[in-house]
């Protein structure tokens with residue numbers, strides 16, 4: 001059975017969105033950068049027009065998350 005890394009990453013990020021209660025903060029007019037991932041719907045679009053600042057990374061969302069975690 002094979003589950004792609006990308007799919008795992010997406011599931012992981014979705015759980016992160018849940019933990020951070022991003023769904024409650026999405027689209028409230030404030031940019032919550034810790035929710036600004038595709039898996040969190042880019043904070044409901046509160047942060048710039050869905051641009052990906054870590055686009056150089058193959059898995060941009062994950063890189064952004066690791067970066068946000070302190071390294």
Ligand SMILES: [Ca+2]
Nearest residue numbers: 025030032046
């Ligand atoms: Ca927000």
